[in-house]
Amino acid sequence: MGNCMGSSAKVDTATSGSGVSRNYSKTSHSSTLSSLTHFSEKSNASSLPTPRSEGEILSSSNVKPFTFNELKNATRNFRPDSLLGEGGFGYVFKGWIDEHTLSAAKPGSGLVVAVKKLKFDGFQGHKEWLTEVNYLGQLHHQNLVKLIGYCLEGENRLLVYEFMPKGSLENHLFRRGPQPLSWAIRVKVAIGAARGLCFLHDAKSQVIYRDFKASNILLDAEFNAKLSDFGLAKEGPTGDRTHVSTRVMGTHGYAAPEYVATGRLTAKSDVYSFGVVLLELLSGRRAVDNTKVGIDQNLVDWAKPYLCDKRKLFRIMDTKLEGQYPKKGAYMAATLASQCLRSEAKVRPRMAEVLATLEELEAPKNAGRPSQSEQPTVAPLRKFPIRQHYTALRNLTPNASSLPSHQQSSRVH
Ligand SMILES: Nc1ncnc2c1ncn2[C@@H]1O[C@H](COP(=O)(O)OP(=O)(O)O)[C@@H](O)[C@H]1O
Numbered sequence: 499m500g501n502c503m504g505s506s507a508k509v510d511t512a513t514s515g516s517g518v519s520r521n522y523s524k525t526s527h528s529s530t531l532s533s534l535t536h537f538s539e540k541s542n543a544s545s546l547p548t549p550r551s552e553g554e555i556l557s558s559s560n561v562k563p564f565t566f567n568e569l570k571n572a573t574r575n576f577r578p579d580s581l582l583g584e585g586g587f588g589y590v591f592k593g594w595i596d597e598h599t600l601s602a603a604k605p606g607s608g609l610v611v612a613v614k615k616l617k618f619d620g621f622q623g624h625k626e627w628l629t630e631v632n633y634l635g636q637l638h639h640q641n642l643v644k645l646i647g648y649c650l651e652g653e654n655r656l657l658v659y660e661f662m663p664k665g666s667l668e669n670h671l672f673r674r675g676p677q678p679l680s681w682a683i684r685v686k687v688a689i690g691a692a693r694g695l696c697f698l699h700d701a702k703s704q705v706i707y708r709d710f711k712a713s714n715i716l717l718d719a720e721f722n723a724k725l726s727d728f729g730l731a732k733e734g735p736t737g738d739r740t741h742v743s744t745r746v747m748g749t750h751g752y753a754a755p756e757y758v759a760t761g762r763l764t765a766k767s768d769v770y771s772f773g774v775v776l777l778e779l780l781s782g783r784r785a786v787d788n789t790k791v792g793i794d795q796n797l798v799d800w801a802k803p804y805l806c807d808k809r810k811l812f813r814i815m816d817t818k819l820e821g822q823y824p825k826k827g828a829y830m831a832a833t834l835a836s837q838c839l840r841s842e843a844k845v846r847p848r849m850a851e852v853l854a855t856l857e858e859l860e861a862p863k864n865a866g867r868p869s870q871s872e873q874p875t876v877a878p879l880r881k882f883p884i885r886q887h888y889t890a891l892r893n894l895t896p897n898a899s900s901l902p903s904h905q906q907s908s909r910v911h
């Protein structure tokens with residue numbers, strides 16, 4: 499592996515810190531349909547996209563329509579103690595349904611599901627809700643979360659997913675409490691998430707995920723990673739087009755600098771975000787840490803100088819790993835992250851290449867336990883205290899400040 503991010507390939511810090519947000523605009527239902535995509539083959543995304551109407555999307559045989567009452571019963575009236583998580587879009591509750599009839603079941607019996615309830619009224623967020631039904635209703639892959647059903651009733655918008663018992667990667671990396679993730683599990687999670695993105699990017703009708711981040715990577719009981727939250731997913735460029743021009747949406751700290759600056763979206767924007775998550779896995783630090791000041795606030799800016807220096811890399815490694823990682827494997831992963839984070843999108847690797855490199859990390863010669871000589875000689879904790887404080891999962895704000903007009907004018911949603 500070579501080509502670390504040199505001085506000529508720096509991340510544009512001037513733009514990487516600007517206000518990327520997940521926006522919820524009031525849109526009429528009909529205007530939300532123009533960019534939605536249809537994949538007629540249910541098991542993969544290999545057919546050409548055709549726009550689908552709301553009725554077509556919702557009548558898709560893959561997802562079950564639920565009444566609001568059914569989901570109210572399934573979640574015990576959305577009881578606060580069954581809250582699994584909160585994102586910019588909604589609150590997610592644990593629920594139970596009958597595995598055969600899919601009707602509400604007694605808590606503790608039947609199939610466990612996760613029910614996302616939109617925070618806002620039926621206009622705000624409707625588009626993202628429909629986009630999620632559209633994509634997850636059609637795309638099936640072991641590294642994408644399964645959508646079981648939806649509810650559209652009055653102002654209510656809900657989604658019903660398979661339950662992911664280990665929650666989000668964000669919870670494991672940054673919350674105190676759960677056992678710290680081992681090196682092997684971190685590599686496994688990175689590989690699973692990379693497979694999910696590969697599937698989307700390499701489909702004949704390419705899908706750009708657009709909101710790749712630790713809170714959108716869910717984990718099953720064996721730490722298999724699945725991408726969830728397809729509200730911002732977007733059809734990739736078609737024909738001779740090199741990019742999709744769109745309103746800038748996503749999450750601050752994860753979004754690629756050129757996308758933030760120009761609104762031009764490509765699959766390489768996802769690759770950048772993947773690089774940020776890879777850094778989070780290595781360092782145990784959040785993409786943006788508001789408890790820190792200056793350069794330390796932004797993970798990419800902070801970590802960059804250490805990524806390609808074999809002798810200094812240990813300084814950014816998660817102290818929760820307690821030195822239990824193979825030095826060579828960590829260096830390979832750090833080099834890969836720096837390649838994903840190149841400021842020039844074109845020279846970032848494709849997700850298939852990223853995946854191939856990550857799979858090498860699982861090979862016995864790179865995955866072994868560290869020998870004594872590979873342990874860091876200086877305790878990183880002393881020099882770089884990287885204690886995390888849990889903050890609510892609300893880095894996506896519906897009321898985020900609007901972006902400069904040049905970024906908004908190219909909206910094609
Ligand atoms: N299927 C699921 N199983 C378990 N937890 C989930 C599931 N879906 C979401 N969550 C939890 O809820 C959080 C928010 O979910 P997400 O789909 O990202 O919502 P939003 O669209 O509001 O960002 C996740 O980070 C995770 O902690």
Ligand SMILES: [Mg+2]
Pocket residue numbers: 585586713714727
């Ligand atoms: Mg989310």
